[in-house]
Amino acid sequence: MKLEGVEIRTIRMPLVSPFRTSFGTETVREAVLVRAVGADGEGWGECGASALPLYSSEYTPAAAAVLSEVLVPALGGEDLDPHRVAGILSPFKGHRQAKAALETAILDADLRARDVPLSYHLGAVKDRVACGVSVGITPTIPALLDAVDGYLADGYVRIKLKIEHGWDLEPVRAVRERFGDILLQVDANAAYGRADIEHLAKLDAFDLSLLEQPLSADDLGGHAMLARRIGTPICLDESILSAEHAAHAIELGACCIVNIKPGRVGGYLESRRIHDLCVAHGVPVWCGGMLETGIGRAANLALAALPGFTLPGDTSASERYYETDLTPPFRLEDGHMTVPTGPGIGVTPDAAVLDEVTVSRAWIPLAGAAAGAC
Template sequence: MKLHTVILHHIKMKLKTPFVNSLETVKDRDLIVVEAIDQDGVSGFGEGVAFTTPWYTEETLTTSWHMLKDIMIPELKKHVFNHPSEVTKHLSGIRRNTMAKYAIEGAVWDLYAKREKISLAHALGGTSKRIKAGVAVGASSPDQMLDEIEQRVSEGYERIKIKIKPSQDIQIISAIRKQFPTLDLMADANSAYRLDDTAKLQRLDEYDLLMIEQPLGSDDIVDHASLQKKLSTPICLDESITSYDDVRRALQLQSCKIINIKPGRVGGLAVSKDIHDLCVQKQIPVWCGGMLESGIGRAHNIALASLPGFTIPGDISASSRYWEKDIITPEVTVDNGYISVPEGPGIGFDIDHHELSRLTLTTETL
């Protein structure tokens, strides 16, 4: 397998409703769609999930585009591949830039699976035929959040993630628990707290949360270890985990009890699978986080979440949760709380090229 042509598409998709967290309000989602075409004309699709500003990580859409166009794709076009995992090896000399790496690596995985006439889930070693759907609810007024949770529960979602911060945590969690006493509920802090807030975070223990995600610094695993010792609520690490070694160190320090795997954040599907395998070995539950992806990125997440260690519903929801119209057909749907894992070749969805073209701001062919 050899890359012949790679096309980069900068697309902008309007969210149905703004997505609010403690750091940013996202109204429109800019993404990079990567189309990798081999010597036989077979196409694979990946997605670059960096945001336009560096609020989540230091990587942005502009830096990802540069790394893909000027460094990563020219390097990968020099090589012949037997397996997509070789992408990671060929890009190992490039530090970080994990979302750019995932964008091209994901396209190569899709291309490989299509050439082999197998599903991406099968190529990764997935075993589940369907996965449980979870959904994230952005920060807003308590009444609005309760109304949205009511709607999502009625749609079949079995796990709800809410955004919290020091000015909005106990109040909203208490209200949710009063209305939904048995709901699988997790709270995502996006690094909004400090170790000095330990006493306040301990108050969350009484609400039987599934987990609290990334309460402390985005690059921290040491203070999280101190905090976890004082909480019965499991801590889940997100932004702190950018590599396999981050996971290994965090587990050694007992910084958390759960790991969120986002392939864009850790540098690809191959690294994600390695992290999954380590966590299965260490009996640490994992789940697949979301990055407000289009259907292409969502399809990759579905395939990844079909691996056996993904026992907690991830941030994988229906296309209609975020978009009036997605760029894949058929769109991702939720049926009684579950999403079916496609069995067709590659990601298992077709690209709506008309919609992709309509949403594209810039293209570049390499």
């Protein structure tokens, strides 16, 4: 496709309730959106970075800057195959979430122009996917039980609890005792260290489907040690930045499940490579969430429809996070959500809603016009 230019927007959308993890508490979702404009149409991508570099080194002001100043200008104005984007951007170190948003926008524009759904392009085999919900750290255990009760009533088929030091065994025990044989997992967001291995082994008592990212992202050896010590399956999240990282982790025995977050690994095409690798090694995968708007949520559903995604993901309904989403809301039906069938990601943001939540925007031309704020 002939890429004419790219628009970079920063938006701020209030969350319906605070979302607390070991990284901090979010009450507003600040995100960078990318709109790629070509001769035959446009496409959208969403950057998963947060307002502060807590989950990873990336954060929204830096993502907007590197997109505007480095990544978009590097594409040039020639005809561009979306599958070449990652290679063109590879000389620039890091910034996977920004690169993912740009690649997704270009891929979306290309697929829309050819009337091809993203799900079909990636190799999806399902028209709807099972959905779980991620429950942040609450002020009290009774508040946690009320939250879980509400999500189960809504129909979510899996509950994931965020844990950290001082908020792990007791809340997990309380949820298991109150709700019985539900599909339950926990996510530590790298809050623990090797000295905590014996403590984490106590989670075996609660028949969890998995323990997600208990140790630091760069400690694959520690994860392998933990995996040999406990019976609960280890799932890696922050440690997996590419198919190469996934292969190394699997080889070391550091995990037996992988959480694929497209932004974290550099985009949906790299996500498919990780999926294919894991399928070849018999390792289940599932799609993680980054508090996405409907733009990112639509693309995640397309990815989660691939055959290796055998565990419910974090692609919750729009109302879980936002009173008004950027796109038509995604709703939960019988514990599942429908995969969009339209071309590209299958949804388009509402212009009025988008303008209302936009705090900055810039247009970067690739066809000879001058750049500037708009």
